[in-house]
Amino acid sequence: MNRFYIEKKNVDKQQNVAVITDRDELKHLTKVLRLEVGDHIEVCDGEGTDYLGEIASVGQDEVGLTLLEGLPSREMPVKVDLYQGVPKGQKWDYLLQKSVECGVHSIVPVQMKRSVAKISDEKSSKKQGRWQKIADEAAKQSKRSIKPLVKESVSFSEALTMMGDYDLVLVAYENERLNSLNKISDLVGDASKIAIWIGPEGGIADEEIDRLKEFAQVISLGKRILRTESAAMVLLSQISYIVE
Structure with a gap:
């Protein structure tokens, strides 16, 4: 079933109605798919709530919906944030897409010592919009209940200051000899918020x-x-296997 994102403010749960106003979503719904009144679609507020909706009206600036029922969330019960050493070129685009498909909650690009790609503060803010668009498209394709946030790049030191927010921090390291993948289940335990670190090339x-x-x-x-x-x-797939 076709799926569309709506802003949370455009959902009226008491009246069981909602409106789609995003221009890209409207174009896809009306011009590409040519959906009509009476057609059923899935809608998501991007913050964890999904609905089955029926198109009630089609206008130039908005599509009105009747919300028929809530749908189960597709999110992991654990929030997993990825701290990724910035890779170069198309590797980063691919990584964004696949991490979202695998269930990541947010992605933080980290400038590490061996990062080949170096991103200035000015370029980071410009690139973030493009990165977010890639993540949004992957979220829609994989029917995520949220839109994972891709943040602006930070330094290694800045990323370290964020670690106090997590129940568990996991670092994938090729020279580790004691803890392997089969130990992750014990490490995850009852953690509800996890940070995972992956190095650059x-x-x-x-x-x-x-x-x-x-x-x-x-x-x-x-x-x-x-x-x-x-x-x-x-790593995301292993955590997903454990908690889901």
Whole structure:
């Protein structure tokens, strides 16, 4: 069934009605799919609530809906934020897309010592809009109940200051020998908010891993070395398997 995002302010739960006003969504609904009054669609407020709706009216500036019923959320019961060492070029676009499909809650690009791509503060704000659009499209395709937020890039030191907000911090590190993927279930436990760290193409530098070990659980993703754009998907999939 076709799925559309609506703003939460455009939902009236008491009257069981809503309106779609986003120009891109309107164009897709009316011009591309050519949906009409009486057709059923899925709608999501992007903040965790999904509905089955019936098109009640089609106008130039909005589409009116009757909300028929609520739908189960498609989100993991655990919020997992990805702190990703910035890779270069199309790897980043691919990583954004697949991480959203795998259930990430938010993505924080981190400028690390071995990051090949360097993003200035000025470029970061410009790129963030494009990154968010990629994430939004992936969220819609995979029928996510939220729109995962892609934040502006931060330095390694800035990212470290954010770790106090988490119940668990996991760092994927190719040189780890004690904790492997089969230990993740024990580590996750009752955590409700998890941060995962993935290094850039060149990996996590020695001084960075030493800093992370002060408060994080360092794990191996297996005997084989994964590309940076693959590692997040493996770790997110493992967490999803455990909690869902």
